[in-house]
Amino acid sequence: MRCPECRHPHTKVTATRLQDEGTVVRRRRRCLHCGYRFSTLENCCVADLVVLKRDGSRETFEPQKILSALKKTFKKDVRSDESIRQLHQRIVQTIRGQEKRPLTSQMIGDIVLEELRRIDPMAYIRFASVYKNFQTPHDFASAAQAISEES
Ligand SMILES: [Zn+2]
Structure with a gap:
């Protein structure tokens, strides 16, 4: 200096x-x-993460969006705000820790889904149906399949 x-x-x-x-x-x-x-x-200079969306456009990664999606997912759940906050923190850390660039909205969705699948299969299905934007019944069926194979 x-x-x-x-x-x-x-x-x-x-x-x-x-x-x-x-x-x-x-x-x-x-x-x-x-x-x-x-x-x-x-x-600490946290650089904005850029997310490549499915339609080819780019947007800044906004952790807040994931938090509101999680809150929606657990709306009718007994899960406490604190545990949702912790889950959110873990997800955001995992996303920030990704070395692959650019991040894609699909990678982010998959990270969230992976966390949800571990803690709550029902939440996984709920989140998947919204976030992953299932296009066909087949998509949904394979997600359900993935869950039943694990349990
Ligand atoms: Zn001087």
Whole structure:
């Protein structure tokens, strides 16, 4: 980090502290050349994920959409908000952890479905029928098949 005053390339960090619940680091710095004091903020830069949709268009990945879909899926369920939130967090982490780019809406759907299938076969069916947008009875039948093979 160059000194903003004299452009000298070496500054000394004189203090470091966390703020915003530890998601931001503030460093006090002093220029070794002219003594100018300034601060830098360091925070995590989460790049927007781009999702390639089935129709070929692209959109920004919005974790919120998955959350509302999950809430709809569990609407008539006893599952608590907290467990839905945790499930959502796990799904979003898995999606962000994907190395394949671009992400496709199908990959995302499959990740969600995989999580649901593990915890709740009925929710899996409900979610699948909406999210995966089953086009034919055959699609639905094969999903049901996949479940019964696992149980
Ligand atoms: Zn300086």
